[in-house]
Amino acid sequence: MIVTERLRLRPLTEADADWWVRLHSDGEVNRFVGGYTLDQAATRLRDIQRQWTGRGHGLCAVELRGTGEPIGRCGLNWWEQFGETEIGWTFARAHWKRGYATEAAQAVLAWGFGPLGLRRITAMIHPDNTASAAVAKRLGFTALREDTVLDRPCTVYALARDDYLAPGPR
Numbered sequence: 001m002i003v004t005e006r007l008r009l010r011p012l013t014e015a016d017a018d019w020w021v022r023l024h025s026d027g028e029v030n031r032f033v034g035g036y037t038l039d040q041a042a043t044r045l046r047d048i049q050r051q052w053t054g055r056g057h058g059l060c061a062v063e064l065r066g067t068g069e070p071i072g073r074c075g076l077n078w079w080e081q082f083g084e085t086e087i088g089w090t091f092a093r094a095h096w097k098r099g100y101a102t103e104a105a106q107a108v109l110a111w112g113f114g115p116l117g118l119r120r121i122t123a124m125i126h127p128d129n130t131a132s133a134a135v136a137k138r139l140g141f142t143a144l145r146e147d148t149v150l151d152r153p154c155t156v157y158a159l160a161r162d163d164y165l166a167p168g169p170r
């Protein structure tokens with residue numbers, strides 16, 4: 001459980017499948033991350049649970065501290081084929097442009113580079129996803145390479161622990 005000024009992050013479980021489907025059913029939300037059937041959501045959430053059990057990290061539901069309402073997801077995802085740990089962020093459209101994604105991601109980076117001791121965290125972002133790239137750049141990520149993930153093009157952004165810990169503005 002991670003708590004920030006406005007948010008609470010908790011591990012996602014298979015019980016979140018209905019909510020996961022709803023979150024990704026908005027055409028603006030799923031434009032770059034795709035939509036899910038209930039079966040696909042259950043499979044994805046089982047994989048997330050396996051990551052929590054096997055690696056000690058995974059994706060979280062992000063809830064408003066004030067009301068407990070789940071408004072998005074953020075956390076860490078291990079990609080076996082890249083040998084990389086990625087940070088991800090997806091929020092319901094009603095909660096965009098309030099700084100929630102950046103706030104949640106800042107807490108996830110502190111967790112990843114702190115207690116988890118990761119040396120580098122990536123963010124795989126579709127070249128047209130300017131809102132997501134803006135979050136990554138605000139957090140200090142820089143473009144590392146062009147790649148393909150799940151048959152879609154992506155720019156792989158990266159932030160190294162040493163750069164994250166270096167003093168000075170990011």
Ligand SMILES: CC(C)(COP(=O)(O)OP(=O)(O)OC[C@H]1O[C@@H](n2cnc3c(N)ncnc32)[C@H](O)[C@@H]1OP(=O)(O)O)[C@@H](O)C(=O)NCCC(=O)NCCS
Nearest residue numbers: 029032089090091096097098099100101102124125131132
């Ligand atoms: C990617 C995504 C999470 C970014 O959302 P976002 O609302 O732009 O990002 P944040 O929550 O960090 O909000 C930042 C904005 O809130 C503004 N803001 C307003 N109040 C704020 C506050 N109290 N604190 C900080 N920022 C605030 C910032 O100025 C910034 O606006 P700007 O980008 O116009 O400068 C969102 O577009 C999304 O969910 N997209 C669909 C899923 C997706 O594509 N995910 C990424 C896959 S790689």
